[in-house]
Amino acid sequence: MTAPEQKAWRPGASLDTLRQRAQLKRLLRDSLDARDWLEIDAPVLIDSPDFEPNIALFRAILPDGTPAGSLHSSPELTMKRLLAAYPELSGAYYLGPVFRANEAGRRHNPEFTMLEWYDNGATLEPAITTTLELIQSARKALGQSPAPIEHRDYGALFRRYCALDPYHADSDTLAQAAGHHGIDVADPADMARDDWLDLLMSLVIEPRLDPAALTVVTGYPASQAAMARLETGSFEGQEITTAARFEIYGGGLELANGYHELTDPAEQARRLGVSDTRPPSPSQQRFLAALAHGLPECSGVAMGVDRLLMWLTGAEDIDAALPFSARRV
Structure with missing residues (x-):
């Protein structure tokens, strides 16, 4: 057994980093709870595998070989259904695992932690402001000065x-x-x-x-x-x-991606590839029905928590921001 293999049983992150990780997750939850946003437990197993063409998902198979869906890469479809059903919500968020196949390396892990939120009534500029505020608050909590923007x-x-x-x-x-x-x-x-x-x-x-900005x-x-x-x-x-x-x-590390969300069901169906010859899956059909019912104007943002911790701690490899990356499982 080589020296690296002998150490593979250990966590990738140091104990100090694991404490910072727990602190970061508490801060993110506290910040969004303070806005009176509702935390949602979105289903991890979904039946709609390809709503973003450049993202490959893990397929789930039953013991008898029957396909059972995919592990989600985002809670987007169900969270938008939630806002359509309860437009009185000021916002909602999910903090938990998501999965993307064929993504591994210094900046990628097949399973990673995502914070995704939807701000009811917000357009793009408020979404940018909220995201920057969360990141700057995280820097402050870890004893760092605000980053230039x-x-x-x-x-x-x-x-x-x-x-x-x-x-x-x-x-x-x-x-x-x-x-x-x-x-x-x-x-x-x-x-x-x-x-x-x-x-x-x-x-x-x-x-x-700019690496500092x-x-x-x-x-x-x-x-x-x-x-x-x-x-x-x-x-x-x-x-x-x-x-x-x-x-x-x-720096050069992508931390967050945000949209002023599309609410037009016909255009959304076109982007999902739905047609007479390619009908929607059950979950896509429910999502499109929610849009037809009426999704409030909103912004949505997805932030990679592991990557944020990498940037905050100066880690060069995502393995150092996770308890156990795919390399150690």
């Missing part, structure tokens, strides 16, 4: 660091930019346009963000709206359609 436009970041217009550049142009930055892809033919944009964002732009990025392309509304903007004198969403980075 920078606001950056998605298009301006691509123009500065990749010398291109991300709203109009075609896949070939994006592939050439990746090659210019030394990014090698095993099978370029499998890369869609948004795949190239994501690759350039993660490998070229994110490492260049909280950076708020807005202006994402409409193709990356997921469940966010669309809005009209401009870039370099041209009118564009963008997603009403933001991401917040701590």
